Amino acid sequence: MIVELDKNNKELIEQLEHHFHYVLMDVLSDLESNPFSNYLLYIDNGDIKGYINYYLMYDRAEIANFDVLIEYQNQGIGTKLLDNLIKKLEGKVINITLEVRCDNEKAISLYKKFNFIDKALRKNYYNGIDGILMERSMDKMKDVYVLGIESSCDETSFSIVKNGCEEIATVVSSQIDIHKDYGGVVPEIASRAHVKNVTFVLEECLTKAHMTMDEIDLIAVSNGPGLIGSLLVGLESAKTLAWLYHKPLIPVHHIAGHIYANNLVKRLSFPLIALVISGGHTELIYMDKDYSFKKLGSTLDDAVGECYDKVGKVIDVDYPAGPKIDKMAHEGSHTYNLPMPLNDASYNFSFSGLKSAVINLVHNEEQRGKEINKEDLACSFQEVVVDILTKKTLNALDEYHVKNLILAGGVSANRGIRERFANLCENKNINYTFPEIKYCTDNAAMIAAAGYYAYLDGRVADYTLNAYSNMELK
Amino acid sequence: MTIFYIDTTSSYLYTGIVQDNKLLNEKKEKLGHNLSIYTVDIVSKMFEEVNLEPKDIDKIIVVNGPGSFTGIRIGVTLAKIYAWSFKKEITTISSLEAMAKSVDTEKIIVPIIDARRNACYAAIYHQDKCLLEGCYLTLEKLSLFLKGIGEDYLFVTNDKFDFETVEYNPNILKIVNAYKDRESFNAHLINPLYLKLTEAEENKLKEEN
Structure with a gap:
């Protein structure tokens, strides 16, 4: 049996340290301090008989140590380990390199069998003995096609994305017309519609892509946060497909998906700050590399999109109110005085106070027999929203010395918000990306894009994966 | 003829594989709210245990309700995706039919x-x-x-x-034998049998009347 060493497996770590004299380092501290270091173990009846310690650094790998216990040599264990490693790294790295003593003929012949070639001689590398640098170039990085599945709210969506950045085909079936009659999304109705749609949408997506399920490499699914009944339909579809076609199953956090919608526009540059704004979320997130998220702050009550919908109700604008208020705001002017909500040094937001302020203002004006100018109110409201969003985001960019900003989520389609951020970023020399308008709302392309990077980060799930209505972005 | 049976309409997972009038394997587990976690896992193991691949079956019988709305959707989604993927015949029976047959x-x-x-x-x-x-x-x-x-x-x-x-303790062999010749549908058209509108729809109907 060949397995990757898990840093929590104390027993195996101890065995490795005691039985192999080439392991000079403390294995545990190596695993904990060096994120690139991995150990591939050959285990028989609970005993480690051989291992490879290799460094996986982005698109390159290096074999640091490779040993088979003397009493088990010449049994093909080394061959099996190396074969396993190469297969594991196929399509993930450009090359594998290593150094070997020039007098270690057995090892050299094994490497040559696996198409390693001499690259350079390092004089006296091993206490007077020369070292040979060998390299095995790997086949061109294989293209990875990810099938993304999104059903966390009221859109059933499937998408195929190549290598995390190139969209091949996306189908979104929106239920907005059904839920409009109820003034918002009804969870049970949404779940029912997902089951009805699921195979139609999947089939249409594959047809559009001119692909079959066999050509898909990974299945990525949004498993939270969202409406649990809705999420479960996508999750069950993903798990079933992963089982039927023997494909890796990758869970994707819905917000990670929104962030990676930007990767379909332009490759993300790090470190970055992401402002996620939608009907369910308002969050500031810091990322120093792919699929690594640090939440700086979030809304303490209503999400910004929710606030738009609630304000919409007060001024008789139909659900979903965001796009309409945005349009009205461009036709009005900032005449009403509204308070800046949670105007403090934190990265948290609060929009319920602003909503109440709008409601009070409308009531007061009505009581005084004055007619509200809805366009002006929309404009005043949106100005305050944009003020607080830009203020906290710019503070975060400043404090974390970040030069890259992305917007994500349904509300990032808002013209007023985009215009102001674009202006500010240009003035301050900050690189910014907004998702394409069609990928601001929920879609599976963003899930597939994020799924590719989640996979590179090793986040493969088994069939007991569950969905969660609330879930931390980690 | 090999038939895959699945019922997740209650707090139990009832699933089985029937081949030529013989029950090859079955799983009956009380899962409650964990149906969404374990269903695919248990079904996949049920196939492995008898060395069958999902491709090896000829027909799917899925119990499509009534029962727990969320539960129903788990089995129906699995069965629907399965039938669509490998172009398998698929038919539905109600949970009440399955119960009566047992x-x-x-x-x-x-x-x-x-x-x-x-x-x-x-x-x-x-x-x-x-x-x-x-x-x-x-x-x-x-x-x-x-x-x-x-x-x-x-x-x-x-x-x-x-x-x-x-x-209720389902006799999967008996249920499958009773319904194995029921007409198959296009997988796209397989849907839950809720027997009840959602509350939102009921309220809206009341308002309209």
Whole structure:
């Protein structure tokens, strides 16, 4: 049996340290301090008989140590380990390199069998003995096609994305017309519609892509946060497909998906700050590399999109109110005085106070027999929203010395918000990306894009994966 | 002929593989809220245990309700994706049909599922005759129906009621044999049988009337 060493497996770590004299380092501290270091173990009846310690650094790998216990040599264990490693790294790295003593003929012949070639001689590398640098170039990085599945709210969506950045085909079936009659999304109705749609949408997506399920490499699914009944339909579809076609199953956090919608526009540059704004979320997130998220702050009550919908109700604008208020705001002017909500040094937001302020203002004006100018109110409201969003985001960019900003989520389609951020970023020399308008709302392309990077980060799930209505972005 | 059977409409997962009139493997597990976690996992292991690949089956029988809305969707989604993927024949049976088939009795059989608020999903069968199609009704209404029939009857259920019932333990081989020739549908058209509108829809109807 060949397995990757898990840093929590104390027993195996101890065995490795005691039985192999080439392991000079403390294995545990190596695993904990060096994120690139991995150990591939050959285990028989609970005993480690051989291992490879290799460094996986982005698109390159290096074999640091490779040993088979003397009493088990010449049994093909080394061959099996190396074969396993190469297969594991196929399509993930450009090359594998290593150094070997020039007098270690057995090892050299094994490497040559696996198409390693001499690259350079390092004089006296091993206490007077020369070292040979060998390299095995790997086949061109294989293209990875990810099938993304999104059903966390009221859109059933499937998408195929190549290598995390190139969209091949996306189908979104929106239920907005059904839920409009109820003034918002009804969870049970949404779940029912997902089951009805699921195979139609999947089939249409594959047809559009001119692909079959066999050509898909990974299945990525949004498993939270969202409406649990809705999420479960996508999750069950993903798990079933992963089982039927023997494909890796990758869970994707819905917000990670929104962030990676930007990767379909332009490759993300790090470190970055992401402002996620939608009907369910308002969050500031810091990322120093792919699929690594640090939440700086979030809304303490209503999400910004929710606030738009609630304000919409007060001024008789139909659900979903965001796009309409945005349009009205461009036709009005900032005449009403509204308070800046949670105007403090934190990265948290609060929009319920602003909503109440709008409601009070409308009531007061009505009581005084004055007619509200809805366009002006929309404009005043949106100005305050944009003020607080830009203020906290710019503070975060400043404090974390970040030069890259992305917007994500349904509300990032808002013209007023985009215009102001674009202006500010240009003035301050900050690189910014907004998702394409069609990928601001929920879609599976963003899930597939994020799924590719989640996979590179090793986040493969088994069939007991569950969905969660609330879930931390980690 | 190899048939895959799945029922997730209650708090149990009932699944099995029947080949040429023989039950190859089955799983009956009380999972409750964990149905969404374990269903695919248990089904995949059930296939592995008998060295079958998902491609090896000829037909799928999925129980599509009534019962727990969320539960129903788990089995129906799995079955639908499965049938669509490998172009397998697929047919549905109701949970009430499955329950009625699993008891041997001369009495009138009443499969019944608790629908809360003094209501239930139920059907009435005698021998192989259906006297009342599966429907959503109050317990009061059901008892009126039964009084009209006025014979000795047997309630089959997984739920607790304050009258005498027998516990439902599906005879998967018998159920599959009884329904294996039922007409197949296009996988796209396989849908849950809720027998009840959502509350939002009911309220809207009330308003409109």
